Amino acid sequence: MKGKVTALLTANYDIVKIEKGTIVTPKGFSAAGLHSGVKKQRNDLGAIFCNVPASVASVYTLNKMQAAPLKVTKESIAKEKKIQAIVVNSGNANACTGKQGLEDAYAMRKAAAKKFNIPEHYAAVASTGVIGLQMPMDKILSGISQLNPEQTNESAEQFNEAIITTDLVTKSTCYQAQINGRPVTIAGSAKGSGMIKPNMATMLGFVTTDAAIESDILQLALKEVTDQTFNRITVDGDTSTNDMVTVMASGQAENELLHPSHPEWQVFVQLLRQTCEDLAKMIARDGEGATKLIEVEVKGALNDEDAGKIAKAVVGSPLVKTAVYGTDANWGRIIAAVGYSEAVIDPESIHMFVGPIQMLRDSQPLPFSEEEATAYLENHEVKFTIDLQIGEGYGKAWGCDLTYDYVRINASYRS
Incomplete structure (x- = not known):
């Protein structure tokens, strides 16, 4: 070797x-x-x-x-x-x-x-x-x-x-x-x-x-x-x-x-x-025009399949992806993707983290430092953690931010 x-x-x-x-x-x-x-x-x-x-x-x-x-x-x-x-x-x-x-x-x-x-x-x-x-x-x-x-x-x-x-x-x-x-x-x-x-x-x-x-x-x-x-x-x-x-x-x-x-x-x-x-x-890291890798980790789902659905919904959301690009800690976009993922959830029991910063506890917003959140989102790799607290289901998904360069690259792909 x-x-x-x-x-x-x-x-x-x-x-x-x-x-x-x-x-x-x-x-x-x-x-x-x-x-x-x-x-x-x-x-x-x-x-x-x-x-x-x-x-x-x-x-x-x-x-x-x-x-x-x-x-x-x-x-x-x-x-x-x-x-x-x-x-x-x-x-x-x-x-x-x-x-x-x-x-x-x-x-x-x-x-x-x-x-x-x-x-x-x-x-x-x-x-x-x-x-x-x-x-x-x-x-x-x-x-x-x-x-x-x-x-x-x-x-x-x-x-x-x-x-x-x-x-x-x-x-x-x-x-x-x-x-x-x-x-x-x-x-x-x-x-x-x-x-x-x-x-x-x-x-x-x-x-x-x-x-x-x-x-x-x-x-x-x-x-x-x-x-x-x-x-x-x-x-x-x-x-x-x-x-x-x-x-x-x-x-x-x-x-x-x-x-x-x-x-x-x-x-x-x-x-x-x-x-x-x-x-x-x-x-995912090398996505066209991408500047950041996004990882979404879902815990406590009803089953692994639901955890995967939620992780993919969050990482695939254009609004989440653009927020990451703009270093905007707009956690409402994340929770919205959780809600439309078609997975089983209890809307009153969700914990959510942006990196090490907890944004929700039992679905209630927590105070956080905008400056600290923005600084975290400037990293080349960012992670969102979502704990549904209703089961043992676990899953991850990966994606990237959505940038101006994605449009530029794909507008001239054949040239």
């Missing part, structure tokens, strides 16, 4: 963050990224490759206008529930492109299979960028032929750059824990900063692990974790046509096959959850 590490104590086991870990840190994986010419500059085509057919799980956007690459990737996974390579382009979403777009997605898959000498159904494809433009397939196919994945952090970062669009920064994370006495590693890379709403997963996310686990079981874990992480972020309330999160497992950690009855199953689930939570928060 290379690089500085940070230990996270979770339950009765240690999870270790590998500070310099990347999507190629888990055994069996390599990556590549290059500039094919789809975008004017910066890398725009990348690949993740596994040296063996990997177990796979994937979740997709709930937008009914799903892009062609999602349809092709679903078909690949359904064939044998194994994949070995994912090829991704940015700059063009290949969405709402009709029959030609579907043919182009198949052509990408075929070219990837040829490049990596694997069956076509072992290749998956993904795209992100402008909707409604036909793919520049001459550039895409030429670029695929030049992809040469390597097991280096430099190649992983080239991939990270290849998948971003309006993102200001690349996003990756990596964790490790002992399972059956063997180090099991999970790493992830994601893109996303706009057209973000917690409604399935988010934008594009790619996770690699060397854990030994069957695809159906991996799918169960991903669904659980997605609901607690990627489904808990919002930037602007829009759900993309191309959202997809895919996990590949090489099995090369050589642990005993994981399943819900395995004594260390929760270690694996927590590894996956922490990886996905990191990526989700990075996406």
Whole structure:
């Protein structure tokens, strides 16, 4: 294990963050990224490759206008529930492109299979960028032929750059824990900063692990974790046509096959959850034009589902988001979002905090220092805590402030 590490104590086991870990840190994986010419500059085509057919799980956007690459990737996974390579382009979403777009997605898959000498159904494809433009397939196919994945952090970062669009920064994370006495590693890379709403997963996310686990079981874990992480972020309330999160497992950690009855199953689930939570928060923090990350923590709800509803309602409120941008401690906007969240509440029993400052006790307003509240809201990360005091339900959600720059960026997205 290379690089500085940070230990996270979770339950009765240690999870270790590998500070310099990347999507190629888990055994069996390599990556590549290059500039094919789809975008004017910066890398725009990348690949993740596994040296063996990997177990796979994937979740997709709930937008009914799903892009062609999602349809092709679903078909690949359904064939044998194994994949070995994912090829991704940015700059063009290949969405709402009709029959030609579907043919182009198949052509990408075929070219990837040829490049990596694997069956076509072992290749998956993904795209992100402008909707409604036909793919520049001459550039895409030429670029695929030049992809040469390597097991280096430099190649992983080239991939990270290849998948971003309006993102200001690349996003990756990596964790490790002992399972059956063997180090099991999970790493992830994601893109996303706009057209973000917690409604399935988010934008594009790619996770690699060397854990030994069957695809159906991996799918169960991903669904659980997605609901607690990627489904808990919002930037602007829009759900993309191309959202997809895919996990590949090489099995090369050589642990005993994981399943819900395995004594260390929760270690694996927590590894996956922490990886996905990191990526989700990075996406929220990097929201288009954003200056602040907002975290909403809800306690004492009737159940976890209601806690999640409230957290997402608050973090998604345009009025809350603009108040955070303006450092305005207008807590009435927060409590209003709690009320319209459709969760069960007792309107007379709510505690609420803006950072360390309590604003409500049993739904009664408390005196507070405007200067202290404004100073807190000037931080780059702000947290609201809501305690409903009616049950044991718990949940979090993440988002960002809404700024003038969000309008500027999206008013000229295609230029």
